Amino acid sequence: MTEQTPSLVLPETERTRHRRLSEQGSSSRADLDAVLKAGFLCHLGVVVDGTPMVVPTVYGVEGDTLYFHGSVASRSLVASPQATVCLTVTHVDGLVLSRSVFEHGVNYRSAMVYGVPRAVTDPDEKLAGLRSLTEHITPGQWDYARRPNRKELAATVLLALSLDEASVKLRSGPPEDGDGPDAELGVWAGVLPLNATWGALEPDPLLAEGIAAPAHLTAREHQRLG
């Protein structure tokens, strides 16, 4: 690891130390931010009655805090509010098609965040957190759609998770068996990229006539995610 200022390097813990495929591990805070910024869906891991439960949910990031809806993990969080969770975000960029099946792999970017989530209860902080969550997923929407009223705020379980303990793994580029004996096989090798792209907006069939989609939404049509 090269010397960097502390804030640019993710602190290593027993859980985040890269054990396998260490060439794919990153301890760069910039890499973590980039992975988290590129998406909005995470897989939240909690332990319920001793067994793991992995639930998909949306998240948002602001500064050093990750926000997500707590309701999906309510069984676990009610049972053990001080329990550590693992929140993982993964983007698949393509299939690595090598000359041998054994060398096949995936190009991807993935972040794992460990921590004890904190339930956000203060109404002002909850509103600010929901704003972060909304703006992370759909920038511009917080100022456009109707914001939560007091009743809706109270019904929302918002959790905050620090980014203090996190790790990043990345893999990119071509197969790695191009300079080995398998290169003589005459087998095609390369990458089949996978792209996530926003489509064309689909108006609600119940939408009243004359209501045009706002610019912050039309600007995303046909754009790449992340």
Added chain:
Amino acid sequence: MTEQTPSLVLPETERTRHRRLSEQGSSSRADLDAVLKAGFLCHLGVVVDGTPMVVPTVYGVEGDTLYFHGSVASRSLVASPQATVCLTVTHVDGLVLSRSVFEHGVNYRSAMVYGVPRAVTDPDEKLAGLRSLTEHITPGQWDYARRPNRKELAATVLLALSLDEASVKLRSGPPEDGDGPDAELGVWAGVLPLNATWGALEPDPLLAEGIAAPAHLTAREHQRLG
């Protein structure tokens, strides 16, 4: 639940019973198969030293068995080989942009499979399982690329997980606040679809000249995933 032949319905257990948003739950085996067939990346949840760990990895399905590489979960599996895992597959189909922030959501298809994975040790079964895994991810590749030799087979940790205990959750369609008071707000509402699409094949820079990509790969270019 309507009466169906047992094989078409996922058995309900304490873990797979839908507690929240039950309108989004499915107990259809066909829905489970469709979700698993549509993708190749899962998030595997294991418990390590009492805390959850969620790791992205690829999977394949054949019949009632899901295959995945065990190496990603090696820390957990070595520590407790009889431990239950939770393997979750999620496809995001779009953002549900409602008139109010509170009603915002995601169109998605997700499957959760619980079970104690079995390490596949018999060489013939391991080869068959790797074939299933490879063909699930990239049909045609098993007969095209070099298959694993004895040494590679021995170095591969392949796990098999039964589909006996699984649940499916789905959400599709437009926002749901089109017939409520928020419809009067004049706010645009609808869905912003998200599509995963294969790109153009990227040949390995080290690929020898004159090796064309095989038809089973070129056929996937610019096609939708799933």
